[in-house]
Amino acid sequence: MKKLLLAASAAALLAGAWLAPAQAEYLKEHRGGTIRLLARSAAGTLDPHINYTDQGWQMYQPIYDGLVAFRKAEGMDGFSVVADLAEALPTLSNDGKTLTFKLRKGIKFSDGKDLGVKDVVASFQRIFKVSGPTSGTFYAGIVGADKCLADTKSCTLDGGVVGDEATGTITINLTKPDAEILYKLALPHAVVLPADTPAEDMGSKPIPSTGAYMISAFDPNKGMTVTRNPNFKQWSEEAQPDGYPDVVQYDFGLSEEAAVTAIQNGEADWMFDALPSDRLGELGSKSMDQLHISPLSAWWYAPLNNRLAPFDNEKARQAVAYAIDRNTLVKLFGGKVLASPVCQVLPPDFPGHEDYCPYTKNPGAKWSAPDLDKAKQLVEESGTKGQKVTIIVEDTAISRSIGVYLQSVLTSIGYVADVKPISSNIQFTYIQNTNNKVQMSVTQWYKDYPAASDFLNILFSCASFREGSDASINIAGFCDKDIDAKMQKALDLGVTDQKAADKLWAEIDRQVTDKAPAVGLFTPKRLDFVSKRVGNFKFNPQFNWMITQSWVQ
Amino acid sequence: MSNEAVAVVPRKTRGPWAVALTKLTRDRAAMTSLVVFLLIVLACFSAPLYAKWAGVDPFASTLDAVIQVDGADVPVMEQSTEGLGLGYTPIGPTWQLGNYFLGADSQGRDVMARLLYGGLSSLLISGAATIFTLILGTAAGLIAGYFGGITDTVLSRFLDVLWAFPIYLLAISLSIVTIAQGISIGPIEIQSGSLWLPVIIIGIVYVPYVARPIRGQVLSLRHSEFVMAAINLGVPGSRILWRDILPNITTTLIVFVPLMMALNMLTESALSFLSIGVQPPAASWGTIIQDGQALLYTRPLVALVPGLAIAVSVMALNVFGDGLRDALDPRSKVRLGRD
Numbered sequence: 053m054k055k056l057l058l059a060a061s062a063a064a065l066l067a068g069a070w071l072a073p074a075q076a077e078y079l080k081e082h083r084g085g086t087i088r089l090l091a092r093s094a095a096g097t098l099d100p101h102i103n104y105t106d107q108g109w110q111m112y113q114p115i116y117d118g119l120v121a122f123r124k125a126e127g128m129d130g131f132s133v134v135a136d137l138a139e140a141l142p143t144l145s146n147d148g149k150t151l152t153f154k155l156r157k158g159i160k161f162s163d164g165k166d167l168g169v170k171d172v173v174a175s176f177q178r179i180f181k182v183s184g185p186t187s188g189t190f191y192a193g194i195v196g197a198d199k200c201l202a203d204t205k206s207c208t209l210d211g212g213v214v215g216d217e218a219t220g221t222i223t224i225n226l227t228k229p230d231a232e233i234l235y236k237l238a239l240p241h242a243v244v245l246p247a248d249t250p251a252e253d254m255g256s257k258p259i260p261s262t263g264a265y266m267i268s269a270f271d272p273n274k275g276m277t278v279t280r281n282p283n284f285k286q287w288s289e290e291a292q293p294d295g296y297p298d299v300v301q302y303d304f305g306l307s308e309e310a311a312v313t314a315i316q317n318g319e320a321d322w323m324f325d326a327l328p329s330d331r332l333g334e335l336g337s338k339s340m341d342q343l344h345i346s347p348l349s350a351w352w353y354a355p356l357n358n359r360l361a362p363f364d365n366e367k368a369r370q371a372v373a374y375a376i377d378r379n380t381l382v383k384l385f386g387g388k389v390l391a392s393p394v395c396q397v398l399p400p401d402f403p404g405h406e407d408y409c410p411y412t413k414n415p416g417a418k419w420s421a422p423d424l425d426k427a428k429q430l431v432e433e434s435g436t437k438g439q440k441v442t443i444i445v446e447d448t449a450i451s452r453s454i455g456v457y458l459q460s461v462l463t464s465i466g467y468v469a470d471v472k473p474i475s476s477n478i479q480f481t482y483i484q485n486t487n488n489k490v491q492m493s494v495t496q497w498y499k500d501y502p503a504a505s506d507f508l509n510i511l512f513s514c515a516s517f518r519e520g521s522d523a524s525i526n527i528a529g530f531c532d533k534d535i536d537a538k539m540q541k542a543l544d545l546g547v548t549d550q551k552a553a554d555k556l557w558a559e560i561d562r563q564v565t566d567k568a569p570a571v572g573l574f575t576p577k578r579l580d581f582v583s584k585r586v587g588n589f590k591f592n593p594q595f596n597w598m599i600t601q602s603w604v605q
Numbered sequence: 606m607s608n609e610a611v612a613v614v615p616r617k618t619r620g621p622w623a624v625a626l627t628k629l630t631r632d633r634a635a636m637t638s639l640v641v642f643l644l645i646v647l648a649c650f651s652a653p654l655y656a657k658w659a660g661v662d663p664f665a666s667t668l669d670a671v672i673q674v675d676g677a678d679v680p681v682m683e684q685s686t687e688g689l690g691l692g693y694t695p696i697g698p699t700w701q702l703g704n705y706f707l708g709a710d711s712q713g714r715d716v717m718a719r720l721l722y723g724g725l726s727s728l729l730i731s732g733a734a735t736i737f738t739l740i741l742g743t744a745a746g747l748i749a750g751y752f753g754g755i756t757d758t759v760l761s762r763f764l765d766v767l768w769a770f771p772i773y774l775l776a777i778s779l780s781i782v783t784i785a786q787g788i789s790i791g792p793i794e795i796q797s798g799s800l801w802l803p804v805i806i807i808g809i810v811y812v813p814y815v816a817r818p819i820r821g822q823v824l825s826l827r828h829s830e831f832v833m834a835a836i837n838l839g840v841p842g843s844r845i846l847w848r849d850i851l852p853n854i855t856t857t858l859i860v861f862v863p864l865m866m867a868l869n870m871l872t873e874s875a876l877s878f879l880s881i882g883v884q885p886p887a888a889s890w891g892t893i894i895q896d897g898q899a900l901l902y903t904r905p906l907v908a909l910v911p912g913l914a915i916a917v918s919v920m921a922l923n924v925f926g927d928g929l930r931d932a933l934d935p936r937s938k939v940r941l942g943r944d
Contacts, residue, residue, distance in 0.1 A: 330902040332692025333685035340688045380668050386692050447880045449899035456885050457666045470798045473880040
């Protein structure tokens, strides 16, 4: 891990030196104006320690900072972690269990208060005090986290996060080395907020920030106004670069169809929501220059309940994997430009990914065609033919159409299938709860950070399965002790040798795929539609389009 | 003065049903509506025949299907060939019966075949729900109105509670609760996805609409002389209800049939549109509108045609219902020739 940190620091310096003149030049020319964004609805609470949405996380990038941050860069560079409020990446000691950061000096919050060590310590305590959604997972390895999780209100993280005002250092002690801790610290859930921020969900009330921008107005039913932070002075272009527009105006409430029209007419600059499928052809031909297609580290998949008939039978699960025509699903999603067929768990170009597809006509690296004969044979062998299967999907056009297609596939291989679309607001928790006896569902997983464990360990480890809970992210209920042990080994190995760990993750990916606890459907791509005046569109693989790195004048 | 007896031929009077039928048949608007509605019913009941004749499965995804239009092979789902080649658009109307007459939906299915099957589901559900509502509503109205006292209080308050809920909110809530698991009460078990679920839900939410006016009528009949006489003669209550009161509210119930059916059809469509009525891949006019919503820009007919079918059916039922009410109302001013 030390090697990894050193390499990251060197790369950061080089990148910073190379980028600086270009940005300064462009800033002069294009600085100013209002960039206008649209979304059907707000992303929920404004509180960065609680909000767990793509929409929120994307917007927080130019607003909040943590000790470290994902580099504000395109391509794979955007997956690297750089120092942000800390002067440098941490020094490691105590066998990788202690991380020591030195806080930068002279940084102020948007309300004028100085950033200090106490703010950092209070922010880590606050993650637990507000029962942050990842407090029990990402940050549970901090010393004292167990007590904080048991009694959130009196959380002190005693011995876990220690600040020294005199030296300006923050020490984070872990119960055991964690190869992914920097990724976790670079997420919005670990940003630094003023120490006096109330330990409760701030809802619609903006919290002062250290970034280039601050939230100056928010109405969840109307919109959000983000303006320049008057106290911001750029300290690291790769962690928190200054932005081009003076104001980001994010309006809520317009339908996707109306948003497309608004962008076409130059009344708005970008929309968060997916483009309506019936506008794709028109936009793809008439507005090519305004479209940006970017890869996503995401997975559309169909979890099969490993604890309920008929999918408690491995052959029945494999039969479904063989029968599904991924090309049809890609077609339903908008075509090959917007999605690629997959069989395995880890998305392409993701750490640990090695092409693998056993569930195709000619098994090998890539999916080529469904094998219905093999699927029917496996259904016969499993003795599950004729059983009833219900597929639970989200009540959205694309999920519904995937569900209907899967229903016809299951029918064609001998099951009596039906499909139930249920509201998107509840579908994801509904399919997790074993009390609902969901046999098969369609859902998606988008990475939190670029590590294989974020897919394999989270979605398929025994610990991720919780009977009768709405938060049982191992939806398939898959639990294989051998694979679990191997995942633990890979996590431990990552601390000292990430490459070897990734090799091991690739092996785990193959093993999980072979057991077919879920059927991989396709990897989606992100399609951004911007107005003609938007320039310098840059897509960060971690947090999507870097809004304030584009200009509008 | 002649002593010849003048033969008095008693004038043949027509019964109230015959009078009503005459009135109804002379109401052009009502009769036209009836014909329109019967044609829709006939068309919808021919759905299986149409699908068989057209050689299509209206429930299975056929994204890779290729059809012949004017001698040329045309894919049912056409990929955009310009620019980035984004998205697929279903084929539009061919206007050739039996060959994707109204085009395809986003699953490549024949919209015409689905429209007919959808109408069949909508008619069956609204018809069955109407019967369900009338049976429950009539029973509740009869019992509450005739027995009075505590029975009336309990039943009326229960109906008031049901009445207090906005109809659609109540229907949506019941649908959401039952949609995934179905209903299981003692020996009664209705699986999720069954058409009986929307029938029961729609049937229940409209019970107060029927029960309250029936109760009012029964209350008034309860104190009429012939009922009082029967009671004093010791005729059992059930017999009075069945033989004396029920026949007197029959006309009201008949008038309710088309009106409730129109209401039920609208409710069924709304629930199916919200994915909590008829479940995919089965079709109802509501689900087809929902499917067509995502195609409004490129293939507006997918949503417009079932919408039109609902509008025409509901209008026909309402106009016919109005005619029926006029015909069965003795105070109606419709002229009936020699009567």
